[in-house]
Amino acid sequence: MNTVNIIVPDLPESVTDATVSVWHKKIGDKVKRDEILVDIETDKVILEIPASADGCLENILEKEGVTVSSHQILGYLQVNNNHNLSLTADALNITPMITAQEIVTSNELSSCPLGPARRRLISANNRNQKEFEQQTIIKDSLQVNTEPNLIRSIETVDPMALETQSNISAMELRSERRIPMTRLRKRMVERLLHVNNTTAMLTTFNEVNMQPIITLRKEYGELFEKRHSIRLGFMSFYVKATVNALKRYPEINASIDSTDIVYHDYFDISIAVSTPRGLVTPILKNVDTLSMSEIEKQIKILATKGRNNKLTVEELTGGTFTITNGGVFGSLMSTPLINPPQSAILGMHSIKDRPVASNGKIVILPMMYLALSYDHRLIDGRESVSCLVTIKEFLEDPTRLLLDV
Structure with missing residues (x-):
């Protein structure tokens, strides 16, 4: 060996x-x-x-x-060169498994107290106490004894004693656990504190009528899935609308490097994904070259890898802008934190039916709040608000995505 x-x-x-x-x-x-x-x-x-x-x-x-x-x-x-390992339990210092029957010894059985009803039953059937207990111990451990004598004895128990016992049990349940943070969580804490301490972060809000996209998905969703073998979700619309808006406002897609502004002529969109280890942001690279179906497929692949802890460093490195969708967890509105060294992040939220004024009338429409957090050192209010309004217009009229107008 x-x-x-x-x-x-x-x-x-x-x-x-x-x-x-x-x-x-x-x-x-x-x-x-x-x-x-x-x-x-x-x-x-x-x-x-x-x-x-x-x-x-x-x-x-x-x-x-x-x-x-x-x-x-x-x-x-x-x-083992012969690929034939034959290790014994003694060599591995493994304790043999003990069965339930071996745990319950005859001495333990004989020490079990018998109630009056059980003694009468043994006497009537002329049966040995030890034999009777061996046959009934498992049954009795799984069933609640409802004999009248036992019920009456319970009724005579001191209520104060029961209350004291209950309080002790409640105190025993007040336990605490202390576990160390994962490296991912530690790194996330560092980055979030870094954002708060080094950026001038502001958030601007708007709302969007999601009825056109909902209607489009209902009309073409089944055909889209048959054609591309992937479900038509909301994220592909969000990504497409965002990329088209970033093309018009390049500052939102830029970043600060010391005293320089770095403008990115490509669009690598980070998608926030919740995993058992915490929040990660895998990246859709060159999104402007992808179709709706390709976006949906890549998002599904990255989300699956994230949940299974299979993401690679390459899939997590880079990114020029981030989209986070808190709506999948029911968030109505939030102020997302920037993902450094990026300069902005878009937050999507729950779609809720709300009364809205439309053409002089009050109508019920599926509305969603949008939130764009940005670094005011690089991005001014005009660019941030205009970019968010552009995203809103693309989502409310998806035809504009095809015509680029």
Whole structure:
């Protein structure tokens, strides 16, 4: 048998260290080649480290929660050249499984107290106490005893004693848990504080009538899905309207680098996705070249990868503008925080039926609030408000997206 090292792979660029997140195997466990041994978490992604060959996990050097760096040894894998490991329970120091029947010993059974009704039943049937209890202990543990004698005895219990016992139980339930933040959460906190401390952030609001898009989806949604094998959602409309507005107001798509303004002639849109680890913003690259169906497919792929912790560093790096849709969680209005080094972010919200004045009449329409947060150091009120109004106009009249008017 040979022993090979389990090492930390090359970390992504700009990432100096990582944290051991989860060991999927314990010392002594058999493993197959390419089976995941351990996950390590960086500021951006989770990296999975697989087994290099069939074998057995011999030792773990770095436990969960420890900070590690590139090429550091995490543990040792004992490789069987014949691929035939036969490890015994004694060699692995594994305690044999104990069954429920073995736990309940005869001594414990004989010490169980018998009520009057149970003693009468044993006497009537001329049965041994030990035999009777062995046959009824499981049944009694699963059922509520409703014998009249027991009910009467419960009624005579001191209410004050019951109240005291209830208070003790309630206090026992008042527990607390303390767990360390994930690296992603720590990094998110740092970035959010950085935004508050270094930007002059303002938010402008507007509202949009979503009836035209809802009607369009009802009319062509089924045909669109048959044609492109993807559901026609709202996000493709949001992205298309945003990109067309950014083309007219390039400051919204720009960023500040020291004392320079960097104008981006491409459109990489970050889409905020909620994952078990926290909020991530994978990127749709070159969105201006994508069709509606391609946007929907890429959003679905990125969202699935995010929920499964499969996003790569490349899919999270860059971005010139961010769209976040709090409406999927029921948010009616919010002030989204800028995703640095970007200069603006668009917040979409819940679509709600509201009374609106239209052509001199009060009508009920599906309305949605829009919020554009921006860095006032770079973007003035005229550009921010005009950009948001342009997005509103594109969404209220989707035909303008085709005609670019």
